[in-house]
Amino acid sequence: MAEEFASFYRDSRDNVFRAVVATVGSTAEAEEVVAEAYARAFANWSSVARHPKPEAWVVVAALNYQRSTWRKLRRLVPMGDHEPESLAAPDPSGPTVSAVYALPRRQRQAIALCVLLELDSEEAGEALGIAASTVRVHLHRGLETLRNRLDEGAQS
Amino acid sequence: MKSIEEVVREGFEPLHFESDLASITNRNQGSARRRKLLALLVGGVALIGLIGAFLSGALSAPSAEAMWAPVPSSPDQELVASASALCSAVLPADVLPLAPLVLIDQRAGAARAVFGEAGMTDQGSFQRFSTCTLIKTDGTWTAPALDALPFEAKTIAGAIDDAEYDVEVAAVVMDQVDGVRVQAALADGFFHFWWISPDDFPGGTMRFLDARGRVLDSAEVPARTTG
Numbered sequence: 001m002a003e004e005f006a007s008f009y010r011d012s013r014d015n016v017f018r019a020v021v022a023t024v025g026s027t028a029e030a031e032e033v034v035a036e037a038y039a040r041a042f043a044n045w046s047s048v049a050r051h052p053k054p055e056a057w058v059v060v061a062a063l064n065y066q067r068s069t070w071r072k073l074r075r076l077v078p079m080g081d082h083e084p085e086s087l088a089a090p091d092p093s094g095p096t097v098s099a100v101y102a103l104p105r106r107q108r109q110a111i112a113l114c115v116l117l118e119l120d121s122e123e124a125g126e127a128l129g130i131a132a133s134t135v136r137v138h139l140h141r142g143l144e145t146l147r148n149r150l151d152e153g154a155q156s
Numbered sequence: 157m158k159s160i161e162e163v164v165r166e167g168f169e170p171l172h173f174e175s176d177l178a179s180i181t182n183r184n185q186g187s188a189r190r191r192k193l194l195a196l197l198v199g200g201v202a203l204i205g206l207i208g209a210f211l212s213g214a215l216s217a218p219s220a221e222a223m224w225a226p227v228p229s230s231p232d233q234e235l236v237a238s239a240s241a242l243c244s245a246v247l248p249a250d251v252l253p254l255a256p257l258v259l260i261d262q263r264a265g266a267a268r269a270v271f272g273e274a275g276m277t278d279q280g281s282f283q284r285f286s287t288c289t290l291i292k293t294d295g296t297w298t299a300p301a302l303d304a305l306p307f308e309a310k311t312i313a314g315a316i317d318d319a320e321y322d323v324e325v326a327a328v329v330m331d332q333v334d335g336v337r338v339q340a341a342l343a344d345g346f347f348h349f350w351w352i353s354p355d356d357f358p359g360g361t362m363r364f365l366d367a368r369g370r371v372l373d374s375a376e377v378p379a380r381t382t383g
Contacts, residue, residue, distance in 0.1 A: 006177055017173035027171065034173060038180045096167025115161045116168055147160045 005045050009038060012055040019112035020062045025101050029066065037062035056119055056127045059112070099149045100142075106130075107142030114139050235290065235297055239269040242299040243288035247271065251286040267297075330377070332360035 013034070020037075021030040037058045041048045051057045100108060113124035114135065121139065125132040158166075239256045251271040267290040288299045331337050359379035363371050 002181075009177055009180065013173040013175075014171070018168040018171050021171055022168065031173070031175065035175050035180055038175075042181050094167055094170070096163055097171075100164065100167070111164060115164050143160045143164075146164065150160075150163065 004049065005042050008041075008049070008054060012058065013038070015117055016055050016058050016062070019059050019116040020066075022097075022100050022112040022116055023059075023063060023105070023108050024066050025108075030062075033062040033066040034058070036065050040065075053117075053119060053123055053127075055117060056113065056123060059117060060127045063109075095150065095153055096146075099146050099153075102149070103142050103145060104138075106138045107145070110135050110138035111142050111146075115143075235267060238297065239288075239290065240271075242290060242297060243269055243271070246288045246299055246301055247286045267291075269299075329365060330360050330362045332358050333379075334358045 016037075017030060017034050020034050021027055024030050024033065040061050041054065041058050048054050048057050100111060103111070109128055110124060113119045113127060114121060117124075119127065121132040121135040124139075125135045128135065236256065240252045243256075244252055254271045256269040256271045269290060270287045290297050290299050329337065360377050361374060362377050363374045365371055
């Protein structure tokens with residue numbers, strides 16, 4: 001079991017990390033939540049290993065953990081101060097990452113799962129709890145916006 | 157000519173996850189404890205009894221944070237009992253059989269009923285939550301549609317919508333710089349919340365504690381004036 005998990009960890013960790021970074025917008029926060037998600041996968045490996053896409057399980061576990069209460073509760077004090085839809089202050093990782101961060105959350109999630117993790121829209125939809133057709137719409141819009149922004153950046 | 161997908165992958169390629177395997181597997185102990193607690197949250201009526209049983213033991217243990225003592229406000233059992241019926245017009249029918257957690261503001265004028273469950277399956281973790289806002293007018297609780305709520309109730313609705321609950325957090329304590337302490341504690345299965353006025357706030361420190369009083373996290377909250 002330990003060897004099988006170790007192999008899965010080695011093979012998947014970078015893509016999982018990139019998918020989570022694309023969604024949460026901070027490499028430091030992604031490191032924490034991805035580590036926790038892999039720990040949960042290890043603890044539950046007998047069932048996670050049977051998952052059709054264990055790496056998707058880890059990404060979703062990481063994103064769920066990132067949303068956990070005591071992080072969210074901080075936001076209760078400045079009442080009405082909600083999580084921004086897009087991420088305004090990206091880590092310094094280049095224009096493509098910055099352009100992804102500027103997308104709405106659902107579009108970032110669709111790109112994270114379908115492009116960086118290479119899930120199909122059915123698998124991504126199942127992971128996110130939304131319809132595959134909705135994933136395809138967000139993915140299409142996100143990639144279209146990215147293409148335009150990167151083209152604009154290249155021309156200026 | 158590269159596709160946009162290739163451009164995205166190349167853009168993220170410099171990012172690598174550097175944690176070694178040992179550091180991951182060593183986290184497992186805490187993770188397993190959280191999973192065990194999470195399991196306690198699964199299920200409708202069992203939820204309240206199980207958390208209550210857990211806390212009755214945990215809260216009597218010596219506190220690592222001697223300053224802190226759980227002092228929840230009195231639960232409004234009538235409201236808890238009637239939350240499903242009150243919320244039936246604004247929530248999907250499939251969540252109504254779940255036992256709600258009811259979050260009540262300290263002035264007992266507004267509340268949030270959280271109907272939900274979470275757990276693990278072979279397909280991964282799952283969670284579903286639906287919430288509705290309750291307000292008390294002339295001594296009577298109602299659950300109006302969101303667009304019919306008064307401003308203050310909308311504020312608490314929006315804030316608590318954004319706050320899921322985590323089984324590790326048993327209490328939240330706010331120590332204001334003016335010496336006032338406000339807190340919420342989980343007891344008898346209910347997470348009693350407080351209301352921070354939308355008026356001027358002097359600033360303070362917010363701490364998140366587990367059932368033994370250990371600080372899980374803290375946050376400095378800046379002063380705020382309404383001008």
